[in-house]
Amino acid sequence: MLTLIMSSKIYNAKIRLSDKYYFL
Secondary structure, three states: OHHHHHHHHHHHHHHHHHHHHHHO
């Protein structure tokens, strides 16, 4: 359960990062 939350946080962070680079 804890690993799932951590992985989801990392996944969201990656998406935000890719969005930033996409709009650059």
